[in-house]
Amino acid sequence: MLKIDPDRLLNDLGHLRTFGATGPGVVRLSLSPVDMDARRWLAGRLNDAGLSTTIDGVGTVFGRSRNAGPALLIGSHTDTQPTGGWLDGALGVIYGLEIARALAECEETRHFAVDVASWIDEEGTFSGFLGSRSFVGERVDEAIGSARNREGVLLSDALKQAGLAEAPRVRLEKARHKAYMEPHIEQGGRLEAHGKSIGVVTTIVGIRELKLRFIGQRNHAGTTPMSIRRDAGAALVAFIARMDEAFRQLADADTVWTVGRIDLDPGSFSVVPGAADMYLQFRDASAGRLRAMETALAALIRDFNAEGKVSVAMTDSEPPEEPVMMDAALQAHIAGAAEALAPGQWERMPSGASHDAQVIAHHVPACMLFVPSIGGVSHDFIEDTADAHIVLGCEVAAQAAADILRHLAGQSPR
Amino acid sequence: MLKIDPDRLLNDLGHLRTFGATGPGVVRLSLSPVDMDARRWLAGRLNDAGLSTTIDGVGTVFGRSRNAGPALLIGSHTDTQPTGGWLDGALGVIYGLEIARALAECEETRHFAVDVASWIDEEGTFSGFLGSRSFVGERVDEAIGSARNREGVLLSDALKQAGLAEAPRVRLEKARHKAYMEPHIEQGGRLEAHGKSIGVVTTIVGIRELKLRFIGQRNHAGTTPMSIRRDAGAALVAFIARMDEAFRQLADADTVWTVGRIDLDPGSFSVVPGAADMYLQFRDASAGRLRAMETALAALIRDFNAEGKVSVAMTDSEPPEEPVMMDAALQAHIAGAAEALAPGQWERMPSGASHDAQVIAHHVPACMLFVPSIGGVSHDFIEDTADAHIVLGCEVAAQAAADILRHLAGQSPR
Numbered sequence: 001m002l003k004i005d006p007d008r009l010l011n012d013l014g015h016l017r018t019f020g021a022t023g024p025g026v027v028r029l030s031l032s033p034v035d036m037d038a039r040r041w042l043a044g045r046l047n048d049a050g051l052s053t054t055i056d057g058v059g060t061v062f063g064r065s066r067n068a069g070p071a072l073l074i075g076s077h078t079d080t081q082p083t084g085g086w087l088d089g090a091l092g093v094i095y096g097l098e099i100a101r102a103l104a105e106c107e108e109t110r111h112f113a114v115d116v117a118s119w120i121d122e123e124g125t126f127s128g129f130l131g132s133r134s135f136v137g138e139r140v141d142e143a144i145g146s147a148r149n150r151e152g153v154l155l156s157d158a159l160k161q162a163g164l165a166e167a168p169r170v171r172l173e174k175a176r177h178k179a180y181m182e183p184h185i186e187q188g189g190r191l192e193a194h195g196k197s198i199g200v201v202t203t204i205v206g207i208r209e210l211k212l213r214f215i216g217q218r219n220h221a222g223t224t225p226m227s228i229r230r231d232a233g234a235a236l237v238a239f240i241a242r243m244d245e246a247f248r249q250l251a252d253a254d255t256v257w258t259v260g261r262i263d264l265d266p267g268s269f270s271v272v273p274g275a276a277d278m279y280l281q282f283r284d285a286s287a288g289r290l291r292a293m294e295t296a297l298a299a300l301i302r303d304f305n306a307e308g309k310v311s312v313a314m315t316d317s318e319p320p321e322e323p324v325m326m327d328a329a330l331q332a333h334i335a336g337a338a339e340a341l342a343p344g345q346w347e348r349m350p351s352g353a354s355h356d357a358q359v360i361a362h363h364v365p366a367c368m369l370f371v372p373s374i375g376g377v378s379h380d381f382i383e384d385t386a387d388a389h390i391v392l393g394c395e396v397a398a399q400a401a402a403d404i405l406r407h408l409a410g411q412s413p414r
Numbered sequence: 415m416l417k418i419d420p421d422r423l424l425n426d427l428g429h430l431r432t433f434g435a436t437g438p439g440v441v442r443l444s445l446s447p448v449d450m451d452a453r454r455w456l457a458g459r460l461n462d463a464g465l466s467t468t469i470d471g472v473g474t475v476f477g478r479s480r481n482a483g484p485a486l487l488i489g490s491h492t493d494t495q496p497t498g499g500w501l502d503g504a505l506g507v508i509y510g511l512e513i514a515r516a517l518a519e520c521e522e523t524r525h526f527a528v529d530v531a532s533w534i535d536e537e538g539t540f541s542g543f544l545g546s547r548s549f550v551g552e553r554v555d556e557a558i559g560s561a562r563n564r565e566g567v568l569l570s571d572a573l574k575q576a577g578l579a580e581a582p583r584v585r586l587e588k589a590r591h592k593a594y595m596e597p598h599i600e601q602g603g604r605l606e607a608h609g610k611s612i613g614v615v616t617t618i619v620g621i622r623e624l625k626l627r628f629i630g631q632r633n634h635a636g637t638t639p640m641s642i643r644r645d646a647g648a649a650l651v652a653f654i655a656r657m658d659e660a661f662r663q664l665a666d667a668d669t670v671w672t673v674g675r676i677d678l679d680p681g682s683f684s685v686v687p688g689a690a691d692m693y694l695q696f697r698d699a700s701a702g703r704l705r706a707m708e709t710a711l712a713a714l715i716r717d718f719n720a721e722g723k724v725s726v727a728m729t730d731s732e733p734p735e736e737p738v739m740m741d742a743a744l745q746a747h748i749a750g751a752a753e754a755l756a757p758g759q760w761e762r763m764p765s766g767a768s769h770d771a772q773v774i775a776h777h778v779p780a781c782m783l784f785v786p787s788i789g790g791v792s793h794d795f796i797e798d799t800a801d802a803h804i805v806l807g808c809e810v811a812a813q814a815a816a817d818i819l820r821h822l823a824g825q826s827p828r
Contacts, residue, residue, distance in 0.1 A: 188637030205636065209683050220792055221672040222619065222697050222766035223602025226665070228790070233673055237654050244648075251640070258635040259647055261681040269623050269674045269695045271793070281683045283636050352636035376642075378634055379685075 002109055004102045004398050006391040012045060012094050013390070016078065017086040025381025026086050029149070030079040030125040031059055031158040038078055039118065042093065046116055049101045057169040058140065059120035059162065060131035061093075065100065065113035069176035070408040072401055073364070074099060075117030075132075075356060076182050079125065082150075085185075085383020091371070091390065092183040093118045099398045103405075112405040115177070117170075119356045126155040132356035136172050136363045172363055178408050179330055180366040182357040183397045185385055189376025190349060197389055198338040198346035198396055199370030200331050203285040204324045204358040205254075205350050208294065210280055210317035212301075214239070216310040218266065218274025233264040233273035235310035239300065240278070246296045247282070250289060254350055257282035257293075277315075285323050285350040323350075324358040330367035330404060337399035338369075342392055353378075369397050416523055418516045418812050420805040426459060426508045427804070430492065431500040439795025440500050443563070444493040444539040445473055445572040452492055453532065456507065460530055463515045471583040472554065473534035473576065474545035475507075479514065479527035483590035484822040486815055487778070488513060489531030489546075489770060490596050493539065496564075499599075499797020505785070505804065506597040507532045513812045517819075526819040529591070531584075533770045540569040546770035550586050550777045586777055592822050593744055594780040596771040597811045599799055603790025604763055611803055612752040612760035612810055613784030614745050617699040618738045618772040619668075619764050622708065624694055624731035626715075628653070630724040632680065632688025647678040647687035649724035653714065654692070660710045661696070664703060668764050671696035671707075691729075699737050699764040737764075738772040744781035744818060751813035752783075756806060767792075783811050 019038035020028035028035045039061050046053040051063030061078070065071060076092025096116035103109040119131030127140070127147040134140045147155040159165045191199050216230035240259060247257050261279035284290050304312050331348070338346035349370070357366045371393035374384045433452035434442035442449045453475050460467040465477030475492070479485060490506025510530035517523040533545030541554070541561040548554045561569040573579045605613050630644035654673060661671050675693035698704050718726050745762070752760035763784070765771075771780045785807035788798045 186637065187634050188639070189642060190637075190639065193642070207636070218794070219790065220601050220767060221674060221695055222621070222670065222768070223600065223604075223792070224670070224766070224790060225602070225604065225667065226670055227667070228603055228607065231672070233676065234654075234658075237651050237673075240648075240651050241655060253639065253641070256636065256638070256640055258645070258683070258686055259651075259678070260635060260683045260685055260687060261678050262647065262676045264673075264675050267675040267693075269672070269693050271674055272672055273674060279681075279683050281635055352638070353634060354636070376633065376638060378637070380632070 002102055002106045002398055002402050004098050004394050008101070009094065009098045009391065009394055010387060012097060013087070013090060016042070016090050016094060020080065023381050024086070025383070026080050026084050027082065028078070028080045028084065029082065030121040030123070031162050035079050036162050042078060042118055045097055049097060050104055051100060051116060054170065055164065055167065057159070057164055057167040058130055058134045059159065059164055060135065060170055061118040062170040063100070063116040065115055067111055067113040069113050070178040071113035071115050071176045072405050072408070073115045073117060073177050073180045074401065075119055075180070076184060077120070077122040077131070077356065078118040079121060079123060081123050081379045083381055085378055085380060087185045087383060087385055088187065088378050089122060091185055095183045095394050095397050098394055099401050102398050103402065109402050109405070112402070114401060122356050125149050126158065129356055129359050132359040134169050136360060177364050179404050180357065180360045180364045181330070181369070181397065181401060181404070182355055182366070183369045183393060184355060185378060185383070186370040186373045187353045187378035188373065191370065191372040192374070192376060194347060196345055196347050197342050197372065197392055199349045200334045200338065200346060201326050201351045201368035201370060202331065202348050203326060203350045204355060205283040205285045205352055206287060206290050206323035207281065207283050207321040207354070208290060208317070211315050212278045212280060212312055213315040214276040214310050214312045216274055219272040221270045221272050224272055229272055230309050231272050232276035232310055235312070236262065236276040236278050239304060239312060242300055243297065246300060247293060250292050250296060254352070255282070255284045255289060256352060283352060287322050321354070324361045326357070326361065326367045327365035330365055333403045333407070334367055334369050334396065334400040337396045337403060341396050341399065369393065369400070416516055416520045416812055416816050418512050418808050422515070423508065423512045423805065423808055424801060426511060427504060430456070430504050430508060434494065437795050438500070439797070440494050440498050441496065442492070442494045442498065443496065444535040444537070445576050449493050450576050456492060456532055459511055463511060464518055465514060465530060468584065469578065469581065471578055471581040472544055472548045473573065473578055474549065474584055475532040476584040477514070477530040479529055481525055481527040483527050484592040485527035485529050485590045486819050486822070487529045487531060487591050487594045488815065489533055489594070490598060491534070491536040491545070491770065492532040493535060493537060495537050495793045497795055499792055499794060501599045501797060501799055502601065502792050503536060505599055509597045509808050509811050512808055513815050516812050517816065523816050523819070526816070528815060536770050539563050540572065543770055543773050546773040548583050550773060591778050593818050594771065594774045594778045595744070595783070595811065595815060595818070596769055596780070597783045597807060598769060599792060599797070600784040600787045601767045601792035602787065605784065605786040606788070606790060608761060610759055610761050611756050611786065611806055613763045614748045614752065614760060615740050615765045615782035615784060616745065616762050617740060617764045618769060619697040619699045619766055620701060620704050620737035621695065621697050621735040621768070622704060622731070625729050626692045626694060626726055627729040628690040628724050628726045630688055633686040635684045635686050638686055643686055644723050645686050646690035646724055649726070650676065650690040650692050653718060653726060656714055657711065660714060661707060664706050664710060668766070669696070669698045669703060670766060697766055701736050735768070738775045740771070740775065740781050741779035744779055747817045747821070748781055748783050748810065748814040751810045751817060755810050755813060783807065783814070
């Protein structure tokens with residue numbers, strides 16, 4: 001009978017937490033000395049678990065099972081946000097370590113191959129998803145030569161500093177890697193609000209990020225009557241109200257949009273703003289709805305400009321990220337394990353956050369499992385999850401992993 | 415017959431413009447080397463006009479007529495905004511110079527006393543209205559010991575650098591200074607919009623300046639459903655809409671309010687803002703209306719907080735500036751001169767901007783005269799006024815000055 005060891009799991013998570021510990025949180029930025037210490041510790045633990053482990057040429061820790069494939073790859077990341085929590089990323093990697101050990105300790109599953117990865121820089125300290133992108137064969141050398149962290153350090157220099165510049169890069173083995181699983185904390189409050197313990201991810205949402213600039217006329221705030229003002233800030237505020245209304249018409253319960261930043265120019269008490277910038281992001285699990293929101297936004301911009309007093313234009317946008325579906329068969333394995341171990345305590349849900357799984361899913365069938373975040377908080381020192389949820393999540397992931405590997409091996413699920 | 419010399423007036427304005435000329439605009443910050451050069455040039459011109467001239471211990475250039483009082487004091491400022499126009503302040507000072515010359519050249523008025531001032535730092539490079547405040551006897555030594563410019567230079571050090579630290583300070587002479595006149599560009603677009611050439615100022619508006627802080631909950635912009643968000647930025651936007659509606663109910667055509675700056679915290683695409691700051695200013699010529707707007711704002715804040723999701727509080731405010739009435743008899747002299755020289759081309763109006771006149775009016779009957787600003791623009795390099803308007807404004811100011819001095823001397827107006 002497959003059994004994880006809850007104490008060993010929690011101890012390893014607790015030990016990883018000590019690298020870069022800052023109050024209850026963690027500061028362990030990609031390729032920093034403390035991140036490299038954590039990577040070397042992790043490599044040691046994976047080696048102890050019997051995996052053949054390396055830290056590759058971009059910094060990814062990769063533990064390869066000594067068993068023949070087909071293999072299930074389990075991964076996430078051990079580096080953190082600038083003011084990160086202890087579980088964001090770390091949970092999935094240590095789940096992989098524990099699942100590899102648990103499978104090896106069980107007579108029926110000891111021949112299964114689980115490879116474990118801690119992908120470098122999911123959070124984008126230098127270049128987001130660097131490890132998973134490199135792994136699936138995307139070209140990353142340009143990013144390595146040009147990306148810098150907030151301190152201005154070049155990624156290529158950071159890799160040299162870490163002694164990795166000459167190390168080989170781990171690559172996806174198409175014949176071996178037949179499935180990818182990424183367990184993660186939810187980073188939102190839905191499971192908690194619904195009283196559930198496990199989330200089975202259906203889709204990683206798509207994202208649009210863009211900047212709108214309103215151009216009016218800078219003027220003296222005392223001498224310019226309201227009637228003749230062309231106040232770019234007031235126009236921005238009015239635009240947001242219309243946009244909210246338009247997006248509400250299109251949204252379902254999971255659609256989100258955020259104005260995260262507003263800059264008024266010149267930004268003083270006494271000057272009617274002549275220009276105003278608005279930073280807008282919206283996310284949805286449906287590619288069609290994202291396109292409908294883009295269309296609605298374009299119509300709003302057109303109408304606004306037709307009215308004339310203040311103009312608005314999109315001045316910048318990130319490349320669109322389309323929603324990524326999780327593999328249906330893999331979802332079913334997680335759902336089956338969840339129902340077996342925690343009947344009625346799980347639900348299907350989209351992931352509102354980005355994950356390495358969205359990179360890998362384009363090359364290998366992929367799935368994700370969520371455990372609840374207390375108060376829905378993440379990317380914050382106080383991010384946390386109840387021990388019982390951490391343990392249950394690992395039990396569900398382990399059982400799903402075994403089922404997936406049985407299925408890959410041509411066996412019927414237990 | 416009193417006659418100004420248009421060429422001399424425009425030449426002096428043009429020469430003053432060369433000090434700190436930057437494109438069409440001027441950068442001549444208080445007590446900077448170029449500002450001191452301009453002050454020394456001005457002192458020379460005032461001396462040439464027969465006035466006894468000094469640069470006083472705070473930097474004010476003061477030309478005192480050698481005639482006995484009662485005297486009309488004419489003043490404004492020759493220092494500028496960081497990116498200033500060539501007429502803001504300069505116009506009133508050079509009008510004073512030209513009027514002193516014109517009166518001296520006319521047999522009937524040569525015994526009249528016109529004193530001319532360029533008050534230091536109306537614009538607040540170090541400490542707003544420093545010159546006029548010092549002149550009327552307000553305590554300015556604390557400001558001199560503590561105020562700094564944007565480069566961090568202490569006002570007391572700047573005065574030392576300018577060689578003024580030991581110079582005596584010019585003070586109001588109650589027995590001599592019986593009226594104050596400050597000609598100025600309008601800095602708004604009303605005269606132009608109405609096709610008028612002269613504004614007779616009724617009131618310098620009162621000002622309220624305050625900062626509101628909205629506190630919500632910072633959260634992940636991807637994983638936090640709209641329904642449970644406590645978005646401080648969205649709350650701020652909603653608040654502005656309500657405030658606009660409330661203020662519109664109270665406003666007349668001259669009431670103005672401006673949200674000049676908005677800061678969302680932390681200010682990134684991916685984070686629901688947890689806090690938001692709004693910088694609000696409102697101005698009106700009526701003290702009662704300003705109080706009504708304050709009351710309405712307090713009620714909005716109370717109602718907003720009663721709804722609960724995001725709180726709002728006033729976190730900072732400047733001391734209120736109450737409206738300052740211009741002297742009715744002096745207004746009538748300007749109106750009379752305007753009607754004589756430009757029949758039907760003048761109107762009464764409040765000043766939406768602040769001026770040294772509001773400091774001096776508490777001690778001496780004061781008046782202001784406006785000429786049109788092209789496009790209503792000021793505090794900008796492109797600030798400008800048609801030569802014809804500059805000349806007409808000086809003619810009206812000169813005739814009003816003569817009428818005021820005749821009246822002060824107990825004579826009936828011409």
